[in-house]
């Protein structure tokens with residue numbers, strides 16, 4: 077099957093790589109030339125486990141190509157009317173607006189461009205997260221596609237950054253929203269996912285859009301829930317450390333899948349300025365993480381020597397904050413050591429890989445600032461900042477999406 081992926085951010089790049097790997101003939105399109113040039117040379121501008129290998133293999137096999145949007149018309153491999161193939165998968169960004177809605181400019185431009193190529197017959201498959209009502213509302217279908225040979229399907233994406241390739245290949249479910257009686261689009265989308273073993277839910281377009289928003293809201297709620305429990309513990313005097321709160325937060329955020337997760341731990345001793353690790357909660361946390369299959373790298377300015385004999389041998393003790401953060405998806409702060417709290421968090425963010433979760437077990441960091449630097453921040457009893465939402469929509473916009 078021939079598929080064009082429009083928009084090569086996280087979602088589009090993963091989709092293009094995975095679809096090409098599954099044997100489809102894939103063309104990836106973006107309006108950012110540096111991006112299409114890089115990808116065409118096999119350089120992947122974001123880190124996702126397994127992504128670069130897949131792209132390299134598909135480029136070598138000739139099943140994947142990348143083009144700037146404006147070069148498609150002159151592309152010799154694309155004959156008139158057949159340029160885009162059976163599917164145009166839209167994966168452009170939908171950044172949040174000030175009002176808490178979703179900015180649909182990129183999506184509208186992408187659909188408009190697909191239409192402008194005058195395809196003979198094709199299904200626009202909407203991967204971008206759009207508010208319910210977008211597909212059938214005046215926004216897109218009615219004004220753009222009615223009366224053309226283009227069909228429209230909503231096919232929301234649930235992948236998580238940091239595990240995106242795996243999530244694509246082993247999704248919990250595939251949701252396909254189409255217009256009544258559009259069985260051809262259902263068949264087309266199912267053929268696109270041939271080989272993937274997951275339940276398929278076929279709905280109308282608006283329900284498919286709603287399912288994605290409801291799922292985001294649920295994720296936001298899950299991570300808020302553990303925070304509520306934490307503040308309840310505070311209130312009633314229960315010990316949060318005994319509840320291994322960071323472990324719960326990581327399990328919640330990563331859907332229980334701790335295995336293979338790289339986690340950095342900052343602080344081993346039970347308080348700053350000491351190397352005393354007797355009864356330090358960090359040790360229980362690290363053992364639990366290792367038991368569940370996480371790879372742990374830890375740093376403490378003083379307590380590494382005394383901690384070593386008490387830690388599983390697989391735990392790497394490293395020489396600084398950046399080393400502890402290096403290529404981890406999550407970082408757990410368990411100490412208020414000044415030298416750690418006052419790290420250059422901008423540099424730390426660059427060391428980490430998405431979703432860059434920081435669990436601040438001491439509420440020592442500024443949530444808004446951490447968020448601004450690109451972290452997903454979770455404090456204790458503070459509520460998440462962008463927690464649980466994987467695609468840029470804020471909990472607020474998610475809730476608005478529910479009530480609008």
Ligand SMILES: NC(=O)c1ccc[n+]([C@@H]2O[C@H](COP(=O)([O-])OP(=O)(O)OC[C@H]3O[C@@H](n4cnc5c(N)ncnc54)[C@H](O)[C@@H]3O)[C@@H](O)[C@H]2O)c1
Pocket residue numbers: 082083084085086087088105106107108111145167168169170182183185186189203204205206233234235236237466467468469
């Ligand atoms: N990132 C996630 O984890 C995730 C998960 C599920 C769903 N989503 C949703 O998927 C969509 C894409 O997310 P993302 O994180 O990949 O976005 P992104 O912002 O990383 O990437 C968007 C890409 O689209 C390109 N683009 C913009 N306008 C274009 C146009 N007219 N034609 C071609 N390309 C264009 C941009 O240059 C950019 O490379 C969003 O709606 C997002 O909410 C994201």
Ligand SMILES: *[C@@H]1O[C@H](CO)[C@@H](O)[C@H](O)[C@H]1NC(C)=O
Pocket residue numbers: 398399402403427
């Ligand atoms: C991160 O890890 C890589 C690979 O192991 C190494 O080359 C690099 O120097 C490390 N960076 C830091 C800041 O520790």
